[in-house]
Amino acid sequence: MGLSIPFTFLASFSGNKAALSAGEKGFPTETLQQLKLHESFADIFTWSSLVLFILWIYFFSRKMENKQIDYLAFAFLGLLSAIALTTGYLGTQLVYIHGVGTP
Numbered sequence: 421m422g423l424s425i426p427f428t429f430l431a432s433f434s435g436n437k438a439a440l441s442a443g444e445k446g447f448p449t450e451t452l453q454q455l456k457l458h459e460s461f462a463d464i465f466t467w468s469s470l471v472l473f474i475l476w477i478y479f480f481s482r483k484m485e486n487k488q489i490d491y492l493a494f495a496f497l498g499l500l501s502a503i504a505l506t507t508g509y510l511g512t513q514l515v516y517i518h519g520v521g522t523p
Contacts, residue, residue: 428466438521458510465503486497
């Protein structure tokens with residue numbers, strides 16, 4: 421998980437660049453709304469991953485043997501997975517159906 425965090429920030433930066441170019445090309449309002457939704461999911465995923473990783477390091481370093489914390493972490497990882505899949509789906513639609521980020 422720790423190795424993925426820098427790549428989520430890089431993906432956010434490249435997505436922001438594509439969003440700026442999409443605004444210049446004059447896409448329909450519907451496409452721009454989907455772009456905002458995709459961006460919101462991506463931001464939630466990026467920052468939640470960072471927070472969850474920091475908390476995981478904190479609890480791991482304290483050698484907490486509480487099963488409830490493990491279940492909670494597993495639930496958050498499942499939620500993050502769902503957010504990642506939704507973000508990817510929206511991004512795929514933006515590129516392949518609406519042409520955002522393509523030359």
